[in-house]
Amino acid sequence: MNFLEHVAKARVLAPAGIPVPKAIHCVTAEDAAVAVAELGPCMVKAQVPTGKRGKAGGIRAAMTPDEAREVADAILGMTIDGHRVESVLLEERAAIAREFYAAILTDTESRTPLLLFSTEGGMDIEEVAATRPEALRRHRVDLDHGFGEAEARALLDGLDLGPARERIEAILPALYRAGGSVDAELIEINPLALLEDGRVVALDCKLTLDDAAAFRNSDLARDASPEPMTALEREGTAQGLKFIQLDGNVGVLANGAGLTMTTMDVIGHCGGRPANFLEIGGEAYTKSEAALKLVLANPGVKSLVVNFCGAFARTDVMAEGVVTAWKRLNPEVPVFFSIHGTGEDEAVRLVREGLGVEPYDLMEDAVQAAVEAAR
Incomplete structure (x- = not known):
């Protein structure tokens, strides 16, 4: 089961204590105009369960209600990677100082959770792994011990994270707990951003759950994104x-x-x-x-x-x-x-x-x- 960004942030990240930007989910262009009036300058983000939305024109800035209405009207109805855009997320604009990458997924080789972290967030992580594998830290989680702040400190050891380090040390264990709580096959935050005001927030999130565990997460499963079908x-x-x-x-x-x-x-x-x-x-x-x-x-x-x-x-x-x-x-x-x-x-x-x-x-x-x- 794949989930849209707004569901992943509101239903999984935020309850786990992982900071997310203020945002309003909108299904019409008029809703978007009202949201900007409440939030101020925003990013208008197409809600589809796929990546590379920005390259497809599915993420654009809006400074005023009129601009938000115009931008949302252009994005709604688009098709991105086979998915029709039925809604948008209006999210407060963030002044980004640095971008990181964090994810928890199931490692099929070791059959354990695998936590990933990189200082090169905001980029195609497959490209980073292929061209600069040293830039991607990996930690296979011992299920008997879990993943806490001590393991986070070891994973981040030697990285220059500046003022973001303490916050990231707390976010990574929270990400691990969040994944386990919903039987996630993947939770990917890209980017996990250090803002100029000192906050560290998840600016995007990809969430995939194990279909076989839907009965244990029935409330969340109802919000899964339907797959496009012939x-x-x-x-x-x-x-x-x-x-x-x-x-x-x-x-x-x-x-x-x-x-x-x-x-x-x-x-x-x-x-x-x-x-x-x-x-x-x-x-x-x-x-x-x-x-x-x-x-x-x-x-x-x-x-x-x-x-x-x-x-x-x-x-x-x-x-x-x-x-x-x-x-x-x-x-x-x-x-x-x-x-x-x-x-x-x-x-x-x-x-x-x-x-x-x-x-x-x-x-x-x-x-x-x-x-x-x-x-």
């Missing part, structure tokens, strides 16, 4: 299917998310491009007809690979669903099967007799044939 993806959601539309030409049906992603990787390895992510494991096999309709409704699909691997799930039951759906829909695209696991012999017989198609012994051969057929 018409087919919306239909998949309505059908209760996990469907993601891609720009390839090889359709994919597989049971289980891991097997589906593996199939997509093999398609790429064989020189093809997957047209979708769609797994029909578990009870989803009962929705074979809806799943096939989704895949085949993509006009780019030129072939289909069906990859079943059963352990607890029976491949013959899944194959029966696909064969029945195929007969009803009678599509013209070529289909290539790979079937292994529980019920394999019966599943192969169903496909062979029902569709006149011979499943492949190896998944790689089925995928290669689908890729070649799509060319």
Whole structure:
């Protein structure tokens, strides 16, 4: 789940004691004019769950109500990185002395929280990490001990932070606690700014939560930013299917998310491009007809690979669903099967007799044939 800046600041940073600027969330240009009258000179910031808003023209200054109205009217309705701007954040202008970077994320290698800090805030952190890795400090958190001010002091040791040091030493542990309190996969503050008046504030925030933990953060989850979806993806959601539309030409049906992603990787390895992510494991096999309709409704699909691997799930039951759906829909695209696991012999017989198609012994051969057929 991704969250807009105004939600991240108001619902996560501020309650954790991390200073944020005064701001008002607005959904109309008239709201923006009223906000500037209350806050004074402001930055008008597009609220979309993506970066590089400034480069896209989504962050602009406004000194007066009339200017705020004009600027907000220009930003609202913009599309930035596939996201339509539906609201703006009016935030008090800040006189910045220095910019830092701070983040807490999940380190997949160590399977622990990872705290990052850099004195080069306000920049693309990936570029900083690639060109000047020494400028990015890293601390893998020992879950038995956590991350407190002692760990913050060690992380910041040797850095010239000037008057901001004491405040940053307090903010970093607060950031760690905030991440843990909401099961965050990422909280990124860029920039964390030292202002000319001596304050250290979070001028921006990116927040991503673990979808699987939504039930523990139900109030916050309701404020998550909806992901932009295609018409087919919306239909998949309505059908209760996990469907993601891609720009390839090889359709994919597989049971289980891991097997589906593996199939997509093999398609790429064989020189093809997957047209979708769609797994029909578990009870989803009962929705074979809806799943096939989704895949085949993509006009780019030129072939289909069906990859079943059963352990607890029976491949013959899944194959029966696909064969029945195929007969009803009678599509013209070529289909290539790979079937292994529980019920394999019966599943192969169903496909062979029902569709006149011979499943492949190896998944790689089925995928290669689908890729070649799509060319």
